[in-house]
Amino acid sequence: MAGEGVKPIASLLLVLNFCMYAIVAAISGWALNVAIDRGFIVGPSLALPAHFSPVFFPIGNAATGFLVIFALIAGVVGSAAAIAGIQHIRAWDHLSLAPAASSGIVAWALTLLAMGLACKEIVLGGRNVRLRTVEAFLIILSATQLVYILVIHGARRP
Structure with missing residues (x-):
């Protein structure tokens, strides 16, 4: 196949993206576990608060729940x-x-969605260091995943 010269670049981007997606999935899984452990518990004598959200997270801000869920999905799909x-x-x-490009494009689209939520969380403020790490990795992954897709598509031309 033409484009053997870009194979090392694609390999480097692939390893970088895999490691970053695994870290995003791990930190998002941790945040989801914290939300489950510290979340609101409804018992037989307790009622839901007036403004209860099923995506309530005791850490971060109002966008944290959505960010964590979509970052977890993006991390798993990106690793795959x-x-x-x-x-x-x-x-x-x-x-x-075809399988590499199509799965890469789906992972990139989910990463862009999670990155948009990360930008919203940055605007709202009030988050911890681990959530900032996820935000930074999602912003970086949105660029590196796109470059990876362009490299493997550009390599097929003679």
Whole structure:
């Protein structure tokens, strides 16, 4: 296949993205666990508060619940896309390009959605260091995932 010169660049981006997606998924899983452990408990004698939200998170701000859920989904899908990308790097032919590119595009779209929520959380303020890490990684991943998709698509041209 043409474009053997970009194979090391694609490999580097793939490893970087996989590691960052795994970190995003791990921190988001931690935040979801904190929300489950510290969330509001409704018992037989307790009533829901007036402005109860099922996406309530005791850490962060009003956007944290949505950010954590979408970041967790983006992290898992991005990690799976990286695994498909590893198969494409190994084969490096037109038959393995379609699964790698399509899963990469889906992961990028979910990352953009989570990045938008991260931007909203940044605007609202009041979050801890781990949530700031997720925000930063999502912003970086939105760019590096796009570059990875462009590299593997650009490599197929003669």
